[in-house]
Amino acid sequence: MTNSIPEIRDADFLFVTGSNTSEAHPIIAMEMKRAVGRGAKLAVADPRAIWMTEISDWHMQLNPGTDVWLLNAMAHVIVTEGLESREWIEANTEHFESVRETVLRYPPEEAEKITGVPAEMIREVARAYATTEKAGIYYTLGITEHTTGTDNVYALSNLVLMTGHLGIRSAGMNPLRGQNNVQGANDSGATPVYYPGYQRADEAEIRQKFADHWGVPQSETTGLNLNEMMKAMGDGRLRGLFLMGEDIVISEPNVGRVEKAMNELEFVVVQDIFFNESCRYADVVLPAACFAEKEGVFTNSDRRVQRVRKAVEPPGEARADWQIILEIMKRAGLKQPNYANVREIYAEMASLSPKFGGISHHRIEKEGGLQWPVETPDAPSTEYLHKGGVLRGKGLFQAVEFRPPFEVADPEYPLVLSTGRTLYHYNAATQTRRSEGLSKKQPEAFVEVSRKDARKLGLQDGQMVDVVSRRGRVRCRAMVSRQVRRGSIWMPFHFPEARTNYLTTDAGDAVTGTGEYKVCAARLEPVQDSEPKQVFPGAFALAGEA
Amino acid sequence: MSKTDTDKAGSREPHNGEPISKFVIIDGNELHFRSGETILQAAARADIDIPTICHDPRLTPAGACRMCLVEVEGARLMQPACAAKTTPGMVVRTQTGKVERNRKFILSLHLADTVQDRETAEDNNPSKLFELADRYGTAGEWTQVESPRQGRSQDENPFIEFRADRCIACSLCTRYCDEVEAVSAITLAHRGAHTTISTVDQLDLTDTTCELCGGCVDVCPTGAMTEKAGLAWGKPERELEKVRTTCNFCGVGCQIDLNVDQEANRVVKVTSPPPGTTVNDGNLCVKGRFANDFIHHEERLTQPLVRGEDGELRPTSWEDALDRTTKGLLGVAERHGPDSLAFISSSRCTGEENYLLQKMARAAFGTHNIHQCAAT
Numbered sequence: 001m002t003n004s005i006p007e008i009r010d011a012d013f014l015f016v017t018g019s020n021t022s023e024a025h026p027i028i029a030m031e032m033k034r035a036v037g038r039g040a041k042l043a044v045a046d047p048r049a050i051w052m053t054e055i056s057d058w059h060m061q062l063n064p065g066t067d068v069w070l071l072n073a074m075a076h077v078i079v080t081e082g083l084e085s086r087e088w089i090e091a092n093t094e095h096f097e098s099v100r101e102t103v104l105r106y107p108p109e110e111a112e113k114i115t116g117v118p119a120e121m122i123r124e125v126a127r128a129y130a131t132t133e134k135a136g137i138y139y140t141l142g143i144t145e146h147t148t149g150t151d152n153v154y155a156l157s158n159l160v161l162m163t164g165h166l167g168i169r170s171a172g173m174n175p176l177r178g179q180n181n182v183q184g185a186n187d188s189g190a191t192p193v194y195y196p197g198y199q200r201a202d203e204a205e206i207r208q209k210f211a212d213h214w215g216v217p218q219s220e221t222t223g224l225n226l227n228e229m230m231k232a233m234g235d236g237r238l239r240g241l242f243l244m245g246e247d248i249v250i251s252e253p254n255v256g257r258v259e260k261a262m263n264e265l266e267f268v269v270v271q272d273i274f275f276n277e278s279c280r281y282a283d284v285v286l287p288a289a290c291f292a293e294k295e296g297v298f299t300n301s302d303r304r305v306q307r308v309r310k311a312v313e314p315p316g317e318a319r320a321d322w323q324i325i326l327e328i329m330k331r332a333g334l335k336q337p338n339y340a341n342v343r344e345i346y347a348e349m350a351s352l353s354p355k356f357g358g359i360s361h362h363r364i365e366k367e368g369g370l371q372w373p374v375e376t377p378d379a380p381s382t383e384y385l386h387k388g389g390v391l392r393g394k395g396l397f398q399a400v401e402f403r404p405p406f407e408v409a410d411p412e413y414p415l416v417l418s419t420g421r422t423l424y425h426y427n428a429a430t431q432t433r434r435s436e437g438l439s440k441k442q443p444e445a446f447v448e449v450s451r452k453d454a455r456k457l458g459l460q461d462g463q464m465v466d467v468v469s470r471r472g473r474v475r476c477r478a479m480v481s482r483q484v485r486r487g488s489i490w491m492p493f494h495f496p497e498a499r500t501n502y503l504t505t506d507a508g509d510a511v512t513g514t515g516e517y518k519v520c521a522a523r524l525e526p527v528q529d530s531e532p533k534q535v536f537p538g539a540f541a542l543a544g545e546a
Numbered sequence: 547m548s549k550t551d552t553d554k555a556g557s558r559e560p561h562n563g564e565p566i567s568k569f570v571i572i573d574g575n576e577l578h579f580r581s582g583e584t585i586l587q588a589a590a591r592a593d594i595d596i597p598t599i600c601h602d603p604r605l606t607p608a609g610a611c612r613m614c615l616v617e618v619e620g621a622r623l624m625q626p627a628c629a630a631k632t633t634p635g636m637v638v639r640t641q642t643g644k645v646e647r648n649r650k651f652i653l654s655l656h657l658a659d660t661v662q663d664r665e666t667a668e669d670n671n672p673s674k675l676f677e678l679a680d681r682y683g684t685a686g687e688w689t690q691v692e693s694p695r696q697g698r699s700q701d702e703n704p705f706i707e708f709r710a711d712r713c714i715a716c717s718l719c720t721r722y723c724d725e726v727e728a729v730s731a732i733t734l735a736h737r738g739a740h741t742t743i744s745t746v747d748q749l750d751l752t753d754t755t756c757e758l759c760g761g762c763v764d765v766c767p768t769g770a771m772t773e774k775a776g777l778a779w780g781k782p783e784r785e786l787e788k789v790r791t792t793c794n795f796c797g798v799g800c801q802i803d804l805n806v807d808q809e810a811n812r813v814v815k816v817t818s819p820p821p822g823t824t825v826n827d828g829n830l831c832v833k834g835r836f837a838n839d840f841i842h843h844e845e846r847l848t849q850p851l852v853r854g855e856d857g858e859l860r861p862t863s864w865e866d867a868l869d870r871t872t873k874g875l876l877g878v879a880e881r882h883g884p885d886s887l888a889f890i891s892s893s894r895c896t897g898e899e900n901y902l903l904q905k906m907a908r909a910a911f912g913t914h915n916i917h918q919c920a921a922t
Contacts, residue, residue: 005798005825026759026831027798033728055728177797181900182893185918188900190891192914196901201914214909221885223914229888238888238915240878242871244903245892246919266881267874274845284871285859287847290840291794292804292813296896298792300799304825308896311789311804312811312841316848317864321892321899324868325906331872334910345898369799369825423757426795426833431840437704438837441752 002172002385003136004302004371009034011170013128013135017045017156018067018142018518021052023423025176025301028138041132043125045070045117046142047418048448048490049483058125062115064416064488065405065519068148070122071155072402073111075103077126078162084130088164093395099158102399114402116485130163134170141178141420145517147406149509154398161395167386177301179427180291184299187356187372188349192223197353213352215335226252227513230506233261240267244321245288247276250428250496253515254471254506271324274430277496288321289314296322296342297364299372303382305359306369405519406507413469413521415453415489419504420518425494433494445476445498448490449524454480457526464530467491469522472502477533478526489522572638585627585638586614596640597649597678599656599767600716601628603821604726604828611716612652613678616640624648650684656714658688660768667712667769670776671783674767675714695742703751705758705774705836708743712770715741719762719771726829731756743771758832764818775836779814781807786814793834794894800826800834813841875911884912891918 008014008031022029029052036042036055044053045060045067053059062070078084079100089096108119129135137160143152157173165171177183189196199206207218224232230252232238241262252258262268262281270282273290291298293314299305314320322342329336339345343361350356358374370381385391409416424442425432432438447467449459459465461480466473467489476491476498484490493500505520569578572589579588584607589596600611607629615624619637624645627638639645656675661667664676697710715734720743723732731754735744745754752758762771776783786805793800801824803817816835821828840846850867851859879887889907891900900918907916 006827022757025796025798026757027800027826027829027834030726030728030827030829034726037725037728179797179893179919180792180794180799181895181897182797182919184897185891185893185895185900188897189904190900190916190918191904192917195908196904210908214905216909216912218908219884219912219914221914223885223916224888226890226917226919229890229915229917232888237886239882239886240875240888242875242887242889242903242907244890244899245894246890248890251919267878269871269874273840273847274843275847279851279859282851282859283853283874284867285847285851286867286871287849290846291791291894291896292789292838292841294896296898298794298799299897300792300825301797302799302825304799305897306792306799306801306825307790308794309789309791311791311806312813315842315846317850318846318848319864321895322902325899325902327864327868328872328875329902329906329910331868332876332906332910334906342896342898345901349897349901369801423832426837431794432833432837434843434845435837435839437758437839438832440704441758 001174001176001302002166003170003174004383005031007170007384008032008136009038011035011134011136012040013132014040014042015045015125015129015135015137016042016052016056017137017139018144018152019138019140019176020046020048020050020142020420021138021176022050024140024178024421026423028176032138041128043128047485047488058121060115060117060121060125061485062117064418065146065148066115066402067143067146067152068155068400068402069106069111070115070117071152071159072103072106072400073108073115073122074126074129075099075155075158075162076106077108077123078130078159079103081127083127084162085164089162092164092390093161093397095397095399096162098399099162099397102401103158129159133165134168135163135165136171136174137165138174138176140176142518144175144509144512144514146519147507147509147516148403149514150511151400151403154400157395158397158400161397166390166395167384167388169384172384172386175301180300181298183301183303184297184305187299192225195352196349197355199353210352225513227506227508227515230258230261233258233265236264239265241265242269242271243278243282244271245273247272247278247428247430249277249281250493250499250501252506253501253504253517255499255501256472257506271321272430273318276428276430286324287316287318288324289318293318294320294322297346297361300369303371304369305356305364305372307361307364406505406516407470407519407521409487409521413523415487415522415524417467417469417503417520417522418488418490418518419493419500420490422492422494425492427494428496429494445474445492445495445500446479447476447524448479448481448484450484450486450488451480451482452486453489453524454478457524459524459526460532462532462534464527466525466527467503467522468525469503469520471505474498474500474502475527478524489524493517568632568634570632570634570636570638573640579632583632585616585618585625585630585632585636588632589627589638589640594640596627597681598628599674599678599714600718602718602722602765605718605721606725608717608721611656611714613649615648615652616645617642646682650682653678653682653684654688657684658691659693659714660712662690668782668784669769670772671763671766671769673769694740696740697742698744698748701750703756703758705832706751706760706763707772707774707777709770709772710742712768713743714768714770715743716767718765718767719743722761722765727757727759727761729755729757732762758836759830760832760835761829764828764830773815776805776815779807779812781814783817788817790819793830795833795837798826800824800830802830802834813838879911885915887911887913888915889913891916893918
C-alpha cells in the first residue's frame with residue numbers, strides 16, 4: 001500500500017476492485033464502511049455482488065478477466081474529458097502520451113459490450129475518481145490472479161498517475177496484502193529476484209555485497225519463481241524441495257499436476273505446524289512452533305513492521321522455524337554468527353537493507369509498529385509513500401492492451417469459474433478448519449451458481465454437484481446465489497476434500513508467474529439422488545433471496 | 547520486559563489540518579479545541595478524566611448512561627460531555643459536588659440493575675461498572691432490583707454468550723454492530739425495564755447477518771456480552787496474562803492480546819487492544835478473535851518424522867531429522883547441481899525466518915530458487 005490503513009476513513013472516494021474486502025480484510029472494510037458513513041463515494045468493480053456492493057454507489061459488475069477494458073475505458077473518459085492532472089503529469093511522470101493514444105481506442109460504449117458494465121456508469125465513476133482529491137484505489141487478488149495480472153496493475157496505476165492521486169493522505173494505490181507477513185516475506189528477500197530490501201539479485205554489485213557479508217560466493221543463475229518451480233518439478237529440473245509453512249498441494253493452481261510432480265522428487269522436507277496435505281510427499285517432516293509460540297516481526301499491508309511475541313511454549317518437541325533453519329545451515333557447513341535471538345537476526349537484515357536500516361526490535365518496543373522505509377535510527381516511520389514526488393523520480397506510464405484470459409467459456413465448458421476466499425476460513429484452512437465454531441458456521445465446500453444457470457441445469461439449492469474443468473473434477477454443494485451472474489460460478493478453495501485447485505489453470509502472468517485463479521472454463525454436472533441440504537446459515541449470498 | 551507497545555496509528559485526532567483557533571475553559575484550564583469536538587474530546591486531550599459507561603470513540607455519542615454529565619455555565623441542566631459540542635468561550639466544570647453526586651447516583655442505579663457481587667460480575671470479563679464503583683465508592687448502596695430483562699433462551703452460536711441479568715441496556719453493543727461492523731445483527735428490543743438485546747425473530751446469531759466479529763463482547767462494560775471460550779475455561783480475565791502480538795491471519799496486521807493462563811501454558815482467548823491505540827483501532831474479525839483453537843489442537847505436530855524404508859513416516863529425534871534433512875538436500879545438490887533444489891518460504895512465518903530461509907538457499911545451498919506464496 002502506498003498509504004496507511006487508518007487513512008482510509010478520511011478518503012472521499014474509494015475505488016475497490018478485485019477485493020472482497022469485508023470477507024478477506026474485514027478490518028479494512030470497517031475503515032471503508034466508516035468512510036462511506038461519513039459520505040465518501042464508493043465504487044466497487046467486481047464480477048460478483050459482495051457485501052461491499054450493498055453500500056456502494058456504483059457496482060461495476062464486469063465479466064471476469066475484462067479488467068483492462070474497464071480500466072482503459074475509465075482512462076479514456078478522463079483524457080477525452082480533460083480531467084487529467086496536466087501539471088502533475090508534467091512534473092512527475094513519463095510516457096503519458098503513449099497511454100493517451102492507447103486508451104483512446106477504449107471508448108466506454110465498446111467497453112460496455114465486452115465488460116458488461118454500462119458505459120454511463122464507467123463515465124460517472126471515472127469522473128468521480130478524477131475530480132475527487134482524496135481518491136484511493138484498493139485492490140487485491142481479483143486484479144493480480146490473472147494471466148494479465150501485471151497489465152491490470154499497470155492499467156490501475158495509469159489512472160493514479162494521470163490524476164495525480166499519489167503522495168497525499170487517503171489516496172494512492174493500495175494492494176491489500178493477503179497474508180499476515182506476505183509483505184515481510186518479500187521484504188526479507190524470500191523471492192528469486194531480490195535480496196532483502198528489494199536489492200536486485202541480477203546486479204553483480206549487490207551479489208558481491210551479500211557474498212562478502214555472508215562469506216560465500218553467490219550464484220549468477222537466475223532463480224525460479226513459485227509458478228516456474230511447480231513446472232520445473234514436473235520436468236525434472238528440480239529434484240529436491242524444502243517447504244516451510246505452505247501447503248502447495250492445496251494452494252497451487254492445477255494441483256493434479258503438482259501432486260504428480262511431487263511424487264517424482266528425490267527429496268522433500270516439509271516444516272509445518274500441522275500434518276498438512278503436502279506432508280504425504282515428505283521424506284522428513286519437521287514440527288514447527290506457531291505464531292503464539294515464538295518471537296519475531298510481521299510486516300502488514302501498509303508496510304508496518306510489528307512484533308510477534310511468545311505467549312506459550314510450543315507443543316511437544318516443536319521448535320520455532322528460525323531455530324530449525326539455523327540448525328540445518330550449521331549442518332550444511334555455513335559459518336554463521338552465533339545468534340542468541342531473533343533480534344540479532346533482524347539486525348543483520350537491517351544492516352544489509354537500506355530500506356529498513358533504521359528499524360530494530362528495540363525501536364518497535366519503544367515506538368510501536370514502524371512503517372518502512374525507515375533508513376536511519378532517527379528517521380521517522382513513513383505513513384504514506386511518494387510524498388513530495390514519485391519515488392523513482394518519474395512515475396512511468398505503461399500503456400496496456402487487452403488480452404483475453406488463458407481459457408474462455410466454450411460449448412463444452414460453458415461457465416467461467418472464479419475462486420476466492422470467505423470470511424470464515426483462511427487459505428488452506430489448516431488453522432480455521434480446526435476451529436469448531438467456524439466449521440459450524442461454514443462446514444463444507446460449495447459452488448455459487450446463479451439462479452438462471454441452476455434452473456437450466458435442474459439444479460436445486462443445496463444439492464451436490466460436480467464441477468468439472470479440463471484438469472479435474474470436484475464434488476461439492478451447490479449454493480444457488482444472487483452473488484454471481486449468469487455464466488459465472490464461484491468457489492472458495494479452503495476445503496481439502498473438495499480441492500478447487502484441481503480445476504484451476506496454472507497458466508501464469510508473464511512477469512510474476514501468478515496463476516489465473518480467477519478465470520477458467522468449467523461445467524456443472526448435478527449429482528442425481530443427492531439430498532439437498534441447506535448448510536449455510538446466515539450466508540450473505542442468500543440474504544434477500546426471493 | 548514490557549510485553550505491550552503503543553502504536554499511534556489509529557489515533558482519533560481529526561486529520562483535516564484545520565488550525566486550532568478556539569478555546570474552552572474546563573476546570574479553569576483554557577483549552578484549545580477543534581470545531582465539532584465534544585467536551586469529552588477536548589478534556590481528554592488535556593488529561594481531564596470524565597467517567598463514561600456508554601461511550602466509545604468509534605461510535606456516535608448516545609448520551610444514554612448519564613455518567614458523563616458535567617456543569618456548563620449558563621446551561622440550566624448538566625450536559626453529557628460525550629455528546630455536547632464545545633463552543634468558543636464555553637466554561638465547563640467536571641469536578642463539582644453536584645457532578646460528583648450525580649456520578650454516584652447514576653452508578654448506584656446501574657449497579658442495582660446488574661449482578662452485585664463483584665466476583666460473580668467479573669467471572670470472565672472485567673466490569674467497567676465495578677472499576678468506576680471502586681473509584682467513586684458507591685458499590686452496594688442500593689439493593690438489586692429484579693429486572694424483567696430477558697435473554698434468548700437458546701442461542702447455539704459457538705462464540706458469544708449474552709447474559710441478560712448483567713445487561714444495563716447501554717446499547718454499546720448494538721451501536722457497534724450498526725455503526726462499526728455495520729451488519730445490524732443485534733438490536734435493542736422491548737421497552738422500559740424490559741429493554742434487552744435481541745436479534746430479528748430471536749434467531750441464533752449464526753442465522754442472522756452477524757459475522758461473529760465479537761465487537762459486542764469487546765465494548766460491553768458489564769460482561770453481559772461475553773466469550774464462551776473464556777467462560778468455559780473458568781478463569782476470570784484478570785487472572786490471565788495479556789501478551790500483545792500481531793494476528794497471524796490476513797495482512798491488516800491487527801494487534802491482538804493473547805490472554806494466557808501461564809500455569810496451564812494455554813491461550814484462553816483473544817482480546818483487542820483499546821480503540822485509538824493500534825492499526826485496527828480496537829476492532830477484530832471472527833478469525834482474529836475466535837479462530838485460535840489451532841494453537842492447542844491435538845493434531846499439532848509434536849515430533850520430527852522421517853520416512854523409513856517401508857515408505858511410512860515415523861517419529862524420530864531432532865538430531866536424526868536434521869541430519870537427514872541436510873544430507874538429503876546436499877545429496878540432491880551434489881547429484882544434480884544446486885539449482886535442482888527449491889526452497890519455498892512462508893508468508894505466514896516471521897520476517898526473521900524468511901530472511902534466514904533465503905540466506906540458507908543462497909548461502910548454504912547456492913541457489914536463488916527461493917520464493918513463497920506472494921505470487922499466488
